[in-house]
Amino acid sequence: MPRLRPLLLAFSLAAPGTVCAEEAQIAVAANFTAPMKAIIARFEDDTGHSVKVSFGSTGKLYAQIQNGAPFEALLAADQRRPELLEEEGVGVPGSRFTYAIGSLVLWSADAEKVEDGPALLESGDFNKLSIANPKLAPYGEASVQTLEALGVEQAIEPKLVMGENIAQAYQFVDTGNADIGFVALSQVMQGGEIVKGSGWIVPGEMHAPIRQDAVILESGKDNPAVTELFAYLQGEKAKAIIHDFGYETE
C-alpha cells in the first residue's frame, strides 16, 4: 500500500473538489451489508475518500486477515474476533468500538404467520425453524438463548435447520422452505418498519446483546480514509442510517 500512495495522491490531485482523497479497503460482516453500502455512499460524498468493501462472514474474514488479506479495518458481527485481532497485534489497540447492536426477530415470509411469537414457538405449528449456526454466528447464539429463555429448545430441536450465517437463515425462510426463522431485524426492516412478511421482535433481555465491534488493522492505521471512516461511523449521520436498518447504537 505505501508504494501506491504517490499514485493515489496523483489521482486525488486530479480530482476536482477533493482534498487528499485516499482509498480504504475494509472487510465487513455480511449482516451489515445494506447499511454499510448506504453509509459508504454518504461518506464518500462528504469526504471525497473512497472505500472498497469485502463482505463475508466474520470467521472467514478473520481467517483471511490472519493470512495476509489486504484489509485495513474489520467491521465484525461479534466482539470476539476484533478482540482476538487486537490481542494478536494485528488490530490497532484502542481503535475497537461497538458500531452497532443487533436485534433479533422471529420472522416468516407469510404476512399472517407470526402474530404471537412465543405462542407460535410453543405450539410447534410450523414445518421448520431456521436459525444461523449458533457456533459461528452471534445471531445464532442469540436465537438459541431465546429458545432457552422460552423453555422450548428441546421441543423444537427436531425442526431446527441451520444456515451458515444469518443471510442463509433468512434465505431458508424467504424461499418458504422454512415457515419461520430467527433473522436479523436489519434484514427485514427498512425505514424503521418490517416491510415484508410478519415478525416478532425478540425482547433484548431474552438473549445476550449482539454487539458488533469494529477494529482498525495495523496496515490501515496511517490511512486517513480509514480513521475518518471510523469517526464517521460514530457520528450522527451514520447512526441515523444504522437505526433505520433496525440496529441500535451506544
Place this chain on the structure above:
Amino acid sequence: MFLTETDLEAIALTLRLASVTTLILFAVGTPIAWWLARTHSRWKGPVGALVALPLVLPPSVLGFYLLVTMGPNGPVGAVTEALGIGLLPFTFWGLVVGSVFYSLPFMVQPVQNAFEAIGERPLEAAATLRASPMDRFFSVALPLSLPGFVTAGILTFAHTVGEFGVVLMIGGNIPGLTRVASVQIYDYVEALEYGNAHRLAAVLLVFSFLVLLVLYAWRPDRKRA
C-alpha cells in the same frame, strides 16, 4: 481419538450420499449417455450442453435454483408436496437430488465416450446375428464399455464426496442428516477450530488422492484390454 464422533458421523453420511448418488446416476446416466453416443438428432447439442452445465455453473447457482424450485413455491416442491413426500430441502433425499444434478456430467461423459469408442461395427455384427437391441446393448455394448463405467463410477463418487456448495445451500446443516464432511470442515474453519479442521481435511485429502490413484493406476490395464 483422532476424529470426533460428529466427524465420523459426517464421514459416514458423506459416503452414504456418494454411494446412493452413484447408484442412481448409473441408472439415470447410462440411457442419456447411450442416446448421446448414438443419436443424430439435432437435440444432441443442446442436451449435451445441458448435461455439461454443472461442470461450469457455480454450485451456488445450482444450489440456489434447487432451493427455490424444491421449496413450497417452486414447481418441484409443489409436486413433492402433492405426492405426500413433503419438501426436499433439509432432507437426505434432497441432497441426493442435488448431487445427482451436480455429478451428472461426471457419469454421462465417460460412459458416452466409451459408447462412442465402440463404434457401429460390433453392434452391426451382433445385429446380423439376430441379437435384439436389448441383447446388443447388454451383451456387446456394456461389456466393451466397462472401463468407461468404472471411470464414471469412481469420478461420480469422488466428486460427490467433494461436494460443498450445493449441500450448503439446501442442506440446513443437520447433524447426521445433511451435515457432510465438507460442511463440517467449513464449520471448523469458521469457528476458528483449525486443529479439528486440519484433521478432517487431511482425511478427505488422503481419501481423494487414493480414489484418484486407483483410477489413474488402473488406466493402463484399460489400454491393454
